[in-house]
Amino acid sequence: MLFAGLDMGSLTTKVVIMEDNEVLSWNMINSAEEGELRARKVIAAALEDTDFRLEDIVYIVVTGAGRKSISLAHKQRAPGSCFARGINRLFPTVRTVIDVGAETCTVVRINERGAADDSIGNERCASGTGVFLETMAKLMQMPLEEMARASLLAEGKAEISNMCTIFAEQEVISHVHRDPPTPKNDIIAGIHASMATQVGGLAKRIGIAGDVAFTGGVARNIGFARALEEHLGIRLTIPDEPELVAALGAACIAREEGVRKP
Amino acid sequence: MPEEIIHAAGMVPIRLTGDSQEPALEEANAYMYINTCSFVRSCLDLVLRNQYHFLDGFVSAATCDCPRRLTDVWKHYDFTPFVHIVDVPRKMTKSAHDLYHNEVQGLKDRLEGFFDVEITDEALRQTIKVFNRTRELLKELYDLRKSDCPPITGAEVLEVLNAGFKMPREEFNGLLERLVGEASSGQRAVKGxxxxxxxxxxxxNPEFVKTIEDLGGLVVVDELCTGVRHWWDLVDDSPEIDPVEALSRRYLNNFPCPRMFPPEERFNRALQLVKDYRVDGVVSEVVRYCVHCAHDQPLLRRRLEIQGVPVLELSIEYGASGTGQIMTRVQAFLEMLEGRARR
Amino acid sequence: MTLKVADTTKLGEIIEVVDAVAQMQRQRHERQPDAINYEIVVGYFRRVQRAKEEGKLLVSHTPMIPPEIFYAMDIVPLQLEFAATVAAQIVKGVEDCFSAAAAFGLAPEICSAQRLIAGQAIQGWLPRPDALVWSNQVCDNTAKGSNLLAEVYDCPRFFLDRSYQYSERGVQYFTQQLQELICFLEDLTGRKMDWDRFAEVMERSRRLQELHREIRELRKAVPSPWRNLWFIHMMGTEMYMAGTAEAIAHLEAIRDAARQKVEEGKGYVQEEKFRLLTIFVPPACAWALMGWMQGKHGAVCVAEPYFSYRDGENIDPGKPLESLARKSFYCPICGPMHGPAEEGILRDAVRDAIDYRAEGAVCFASIGCRQTDACIRMLKDSLQEKAGIPTLVLDNDTYDPTYVPEDQLKDKLEEFFELLEERK
Incomplete structure (x- = not known):
């Protein structure tokens, strides 16, 4: 039997498909299309090399910011529950998940049973999210991937004290135009440290416990991940496919619900 | 909060202050809330960053919501073994005084019991002399600022006051005496x-004052709890009055904080300062969520403006040094004063 | 400051709307307590409307000034925050009040209740009072707000100061303050306080307190006999009607309705899914949330530690002033809000969570309310450690629906219900 977990992110749409209790396939698309369309597309892409079709999926759970109004899903679940379930399948000892996506930053605390105990998200502000890093990459005229590595080479760290994207931009510009200019790598290290303070601050608000996993698209950014580790003073567990954790969790829930269903 | 009680117990009172910069406060934000004023959050942030690890105890006063809740947090998370809060009425009536006197006595008893020390009347009288000396010296220093070209800037005075909050009082008095002596010699004249x-x-943060002074506005006086309100009134040191009584009288009836009722008492004193120090303009810095100041600000502003004294209102976070927008607004304010002077 | 001429048509509008609501509730048997509540509101504002023509003294005041004193002296009280709350839900143009307050110079960080009250005064939405009474019993905002009002209304004023901690000296001080308030009012009315009448009023206040506690006991039942919105109604009655027969009738109706459910072994909703502790109040602009939580999700508010009478103390009608002074330290709102947290709200919240078998706590974090918000982390940690329940924090503004829209509050609540479901 097939089950699917859909994660309707603001930038990307992800799906994990499970055959019984094993992951059959997954996919991720970048699309600004209307939700239902994106959902169908990503599922089709995931099933492409298999013998299955959409109709073969018995139960679909949808999560993510765009989870409302996806009619092909059987159930909606909040991201918190899905992060908890997904990470618990991958790393059962993890008790805290920090997820940084394109426009969201979520911290979830997980109990011994692998369920979410508490969660907190960024509100009305993009400063601790992927958008912040993208804005900064544009400002530094550098591809995001390159920027991610640059801070690892930094010898110093520029002071970026403002959390607000707009004011932080001003600070970065003043570093660039300083005489002599602050080295690029140092500015980027400062950008990463500033965002780590923001994300770390959110995590501290619900309290960090046990092993900590870092997920979401931004977890691929090695420079930022190191900055966050440094800020929190701990090692972070990063899954191989950090964007897929919520979709995986949704798929696990889909399986449970689907099996329970008569 | 009468520091004299702590001093007379043979301990060093350190005034809790925050950081002289606008920090991210994310440590503090984890424990309090964004609508806790940034003064209190900045203090808490330093505590959480282990910058006050040398403290043996914390004594606070129930002056406003944020410090009261800071005391709750302090107690709940057990930052120091000793925590005590002193109730302070908002009125200056006879019964208010009875209540406050009882509170000051309570602090004395609690310190004695907890630290197993005795605070004798003799020690209190001695302490009162030392603290009054500070007040007299600061008054002399402030009086020098009444001249056309004072020997000291506002930023420098704030640095002096900051030092006093954190060092043994006798030592501070010695340094202050030297400073007042040098300042009175007439060798230095600051123009604004x-x-x-x-x-x-x-x-x-002296940098905040310095920003204003660098632009040409000389700060000759303040109406701040870290300034005149800290030292303004003397404690009655006559031998016939009980020292705890004298202290409670002074601290309750001192130059009022905006929390006190009626507000006119503070307004009148502020207006008097404006007159005595021949002030051309007032810069009001209101830290966000400093509710007492925020409520009275429009009322004080009207009173100042009626006296022909323009007011610049700056809504800031505690620790701000005065860059960017603050600078622009101060500049515009000074230009406006210039325009008025020409007319 | 030039004051706009009082335009009491807004008051008329409020009366009309609330009256219609009351009549609607009258039609439904299970809504009798609600009907009484709305009728009380109508009566309250009618008295305000007629005070001048009936030659009665009209005194505007902020929350937690003991209304018993006004009722004993035949003075018509107008609780400004309550008027603001009702107006915010009914009358159009609340934004104008906020703008007027801003134009006067009130900073946006001042809580929206006080800005709305000031704005209403400046805009002349309410009749001009003969005197103003206010107090620090809730917070710094209530302690300071009326300095501006006194200037706007240019009328006699009295500030009632209460100590922060509960002590015998504190009670003495507050008793003295209440005595001074009575003298102040006697001077204005030209009449002496009738102490016999005062004792009668205090007897009714004692009865009200008894009913509060009786209701609290009934609410321990599983399933809960409680309609979520009732606690807000009860708070209103307590704050502006304590000492009156109407208030007793209101609480008796609630008590009877709850008792009937308990005796039948039924809950107010058919399927009770979650038992919640409510920390602070939902935004005035979204009280409908309470019904939505209960109706759509079976989420019942079982206890409200900020709004409950603490155990132990009772009113003694023979000692009216001292009783009122003591009441301020253990009664709803000012007991837990203006007092130390450890032996106050933290202890009460944990105790309520356990006694009422709460499965989660919902904390309404209003951006204007500094001293409740500063307790959130401590509350969250205490509830987790000592009662084993999670807390949802809902950022909002009590009077400004644009700060966080109702839909967002609903989304967050639904997420929280999911989390609670998973924990089962």
Whole structure:
């Protein structure tokens, strides 16, 4: 039997498909299309090399910011529950998940049973999210991937004290135009440290416990991940496919619900 | 909060202040809330960053919501073994005084019991002399600022006051005596285009004052709890009055904080300062969520404006040094004063 | 400051709307307590409307000034925050009040209740009072707000100061303050306080307190006999009607309705899914949330530690002033809000969570309310450690629906219900 977990992110749409209790396939698309369309597309892409079709999926759970109004899903679940379930399948000892996506930053605390105990998200502000890093990459005229590595080479760290994207931009510009200019790598290290303070601050608000996993698209950014580790003073567990954790969790829930269903 | 009680117990009172910068406060934000004023959050942030690890105890006063809740947090998370809060009425009536006197006595008893020390009347009288000496010296220093070209800037005075909050009082008095002596010698004269007063929320960052002074506005006086309100009134040291009584009288009836009722008492004193120090304009810095100041600000502003004294209101976070927008607004304010002077 | 001429048509509008609501509730048997509540509101504002023509003294005041004193002296009280709350839900143009307050110079960080009250005064939405009474019993905002009002209304004023901690000296001080308030009012009315009448009023206040506690006991039942919105109604009655027969009738109706459910072994909703502790109040602009939580999700508010009478103390009608002074330290709102947290709200919240078998706590974090918000982390940690329940924090503004829209609050609540479901 097939089950699917859909994660309707603001930038990307992800799906994990499970055959019984094993992951059959997954996919991720970048699309600004209307939700239902994106959902169908990503599922089709995931099933492409298999013998299955959409109709073969018995139960679909949808999560993510765009989870409302996806009619092909059987159930909606909040991201918190899905992060908890997904990470618990991958790393059962993890008790805290920090997820940084394109426009969201979520911290979830997980109990011994692998369920979410508490969660907190960024509100009305993009400063601790992927958008912040993208804005900064544009400002530094550098591809995001390159920027991610640059801070690892930094010898110093520029002071970026403002959390607000707009004011932080001003600070970065003043570093660039300083005489002599602050080295690029140092500015980027400062950008990463500033965002780590923001994300770390959110995590501290619900309290960090046990092993900590870092997920979401931004977890691929090695420079930022190191900055966050440094800020929190701990090692972070990063899954191989950090964007897929919520979709995986949704798929696990889909399986449970689907099996329970008569 | 009468520091004298702590001093007379043979301990060093250290005034809790925050950081002289606008930090991210994310440690503090984890424990309090964004609508806790940044003065209190900045203090808490330093505590959480282990910058006050040398403290044996914390004594606070129930002055406003944020410090009261800071005391709750302090107690709940057990930052120091000793925590005590002193109730302070908002009125200055006879029964208010009875209540406050009882509170000061309570602090004395609690310190004695907890630390197993005795606070004798003799020690209190001695302490009162030391602390009054500080007040007299600060008054002398402030009096020098009444001249056309004072020997000291507002930013420098704030640095002096900051030092006093954190060091043994006897030592501070010695240094202060030297400073007042040198300042009275007439060898230094600071000029400014305009004479300004700063008032509002707790202020500790001299850089903020310096920004204003670098633009040409000389700060000649303040109406701050970290300034005149800290030292203004003397404690009655006559031998016939009980020292705890004398202390409670002084601290309750001192130059009032905006929390006190009726508000006119503070307004009148502020207006008197403006007159005595020949102030051309007032810079009001109100830390966000400093509710007491925020409520009275429009009322004080009207009173100042009626006296022909323009007011610049700056809504800031505690620790702000005065860059960017603040600079622009101060500049515009000084230009406006210039325009008025020409007319 | 030039004051706009009082335009009491807004008051008329409020009366009309609330009256219609009351009549609607009258039609439904299970809504009798609600009907009484709305009728009380109508009566309250009618008295305000007629005070001048009936030659009665009209005194505007902020929350937690003991209304018993006004009722004993035949003075018509107008609780400004309550008027603001009702107006915010009914009358159009609340934004104008906020703008007027801003134009006067009130900073946006001042809580929206006080800005709305000031704005209403400046805009002349309410009749001009003969005197103003206010107090620090809730917070710094209530302690300071009326300095501006006194200037706007240019009328006699009295500030009632209460100590922060509960002590015998504190009670003495507050008793003295209440005595001074009575003298102040006697001077204005030209009449002496009738102490016999005062004792009668205090007897009714004692009865009200008894009913509060009786209701609290009934609410321990599983399933809960409680309609979520009732606690807000009860708070209103307590704050502006304590000492009156109407208030007793209101609480008796609630008590009877709850008792009937308990005796039948039924809950107010058919399927009770979650038992919640409510920390602070939902935004005035979204009280409908309470019904939505209960109706759509079976989420019942079982206890409200900020709004409950603490155990132990009772009113003694023979000692009216001292009783009122003591009441301020253990009664709803000012007991837990203006007092130390450890032996106050933290202890009460944990105790309520356990006694009422709460499965989660919902904390309404209003951006204007500094001293409740500063307790959130401590509350969250205490509830987790000592009662084993999670807390949802809902950022909002009590009077400004644009700060966080109702839909967002609903989304967050639904997420929280999911989390609670998973924990089962």
């Amino acid at each position: 285009k305009f004479r300004l007063m700063i008032n509002g929320s707790p202020l500790n």
